[in-house]
Amino acid sequence: MALYTYTGKLTDFTGTPFPGAQPRLWVEPDGSGFSGDGVLATKRIPVAVASNGNFSVQLEASATVRPEAIYLLKCEWLDGDTVLGWTDWARFRAPAGGGNIGELNQAPQPPWSIAYGFGPPPPGITGLYIDITGPTAVLYAPEGGRV
Numbered sequence: 001m002a003l004y005t006y007t008g009k010l011t012d013f014t015g016t017p018f019p020g021a022q023p024r025l026w027v028e029p030d031g032s033g034f035s036g037d038g039v040l041a042t043k044r045i046p047v048a049v050a051s052n053g054n055f056s057v058q059l060e061a062s063a064t065v066r067p068e069a070i071y072l073l074k075c076e077w078l079d080g081d082t083v084l085g086w087t088d089w090a091r092f093r094a095p096a097g098g099g100n101i102g103e104l105n106q107a108p109q110p111p112w113s114i115a116y117g118f119g120p121p122p123p124g125i126t127g128l129y130i131d132i133t134g135p136t137a138v139l140y141a142p143e144g145g146r147v
Helices: none
Strands: 003-009 021-030 031-034 039-040 046-049 054-060 071-079 081-092 116-119 127-131 138-140
Touching: 021 054, 046 054
Parallel strands: 116 127
Antiparallel strands: 003 054, 021 046, 021 071, 031 039, 071 081, 127 138
């Protein structure tokens, strides 16, 4: 089993690391799988967070797991033993060689999905997309053209 290092920095929207609370950060695969070494179980992989918000975790590359591993980065914000809130970030693929989680390509949306945002659909949208910029929504088909 080859493990690669994936890094990141956990802060709030002002760039401040976990103000007023301590984070409990972990990575969780979206399902069990198989690698060249055997069976991989779905369980939390704890991630230590430094006081400046930096973190790193070692994972099996997504493409070396069957079925392909998609990972979730999750966090609970704690004040002592009290959970103040939680965050469940987008799914991501872990490429061979490691990298910064914030810069990795996120897992694609399934073709049946519906997404929305401001302006035309960004690259990689595979389902129905709704542009909610103006007073009237604009629909885009899965192929990217306006409906």
